[in-house]
Amino acid sequence: MDKIRFTINSRQVVADKGAAILEVALQNDIYIPHLCYHPSLKPRGVCRLCTVEVNGGGLATACRTLAEEGMEVRTRSPDVDRAVRPIIELLIADHHASCRGCPSSGRCELQRIMANLRIDRRRVRRLRATKKELPMETLKPGFDYEPNKCVRCGICVQTCEDLHGTSCLYFMERGYGTRIVFFGDKSKCESCLECVVRCPVGVLISKKT
Secondary structure, three states, X not given: OOEEEEEEOOEEEEEEOOOEHHHHHHHOOOOOOOOOOOOOOOOOOOOOOOEEEEOOOEEEEOOOOEOOOOOEEEOOOHHHHHHHHHHHXXXXXXXXXXXXXXXXXXXXXXXXXXXXXXXXXXXXXXXXOOOOOOOOEEEEOOEEEOHHHOOOOOHHHHHHHHHHOOOOEEEEOOHHHOEEEEXXXXXXXXXXXXXXXHOOOOOEEEOOO
């Protein structure tokens, strides 16, 4: 396969032609914030957190932008920060108030983004909309769903559809009320639990021991 060379944060990297910027960055241990991206799924760019600066000017989503020979990519800049920080701060404000007791604490992609961007959760709590805490839901006998922590990235929905041709998981409602629901005959779920494994913030919790 043809190879190309380009730079990320002034560091030269080598990549396969046709690879996306985010894919190459992660392969080279260069972190770019992301929530809706998974290497086994077709990138959709819905979370917008992987926005980078390309060739000293334009902004682009790294998951959907293909790397090109000689391209110059910067993962941090004033323009990138202005594009990304408001999105992640609102996500954090809308997220569950505390990480204490969360089974995914320490492995949560949202925590990693907070650390990378040095975001103080206490400062952004004032952005949190007043809303009723929702109870834990059982989407299927094999796993539960914690709606208060869901970032609505869609990885679980996309995973189910990608692996099985049709999804048993769907988005319901809109805005702050959006949540994941199990729709249809639960017996048709193959209990592969890949949706649980791939959830970046641990809102799907397996009941298997």
